[in-house]
Amino acid sequence: MSTYELSYSLWQVIFYIKTNGPSTLVEIAIKYNVEKPTITRRVHRLEDLQMVKQIPGMDRREKVIQLTELGEEIYQACRKKITELEHSVMEGIANEEQLITFQTLPKIQVNIMKGEGSKSE
Template structure:
């Protein structure tokens, strides 16, 4: 379907801008939110876990985690190995997660207004399949 990527990228940019504005109240950006969201949904996690999930280099995640530590949203806890950094949300981080999650839910509901539930579900299931196809394609390139 010609033009699909253009439409998607146009939506993506607009959505990220809107999310960044929404999160700015908490001195957060969408990239910082991704770390919070991952930890909230997966429990205490390593930097490697988070970087693998978002396909981002570990130093990038390290910088994000340092910023979240400065904001007292996450903290490091001891792991099995001294070199392994395990990150978890603080009480403040839990509170901020809940506040932001509500605002993001409200945003999701408002932008889905007028779109049938079946269409919403279809989009929800199609996007991860596209991502999976891209990952498979990248894997085939490296062989």
């Protein structure tokens, strides 16, 4: 992704928009559990790279973001590389073991998020 000047956090925004269609900054922020200003900065960077653009929403105050043609092309190129990587790292692992992993990891993530919310610092 570095070929396209994309960090993982920028990729998350592109992936969300590709998966869910044109989206608001609030929707993206909620999905990734980050503050709206954080998503705003990411979207501004993607706009600078000409990968996303703002389109009119129902409410003038609400920013709706969609992928540009270039953003679509870059998504496809990155998705292909990611799929190749996923296949290579799962090589030699039985389908049943992969399924167990895919079912277990989200549960671990939920437990981690719960633990972060209960810290009393």
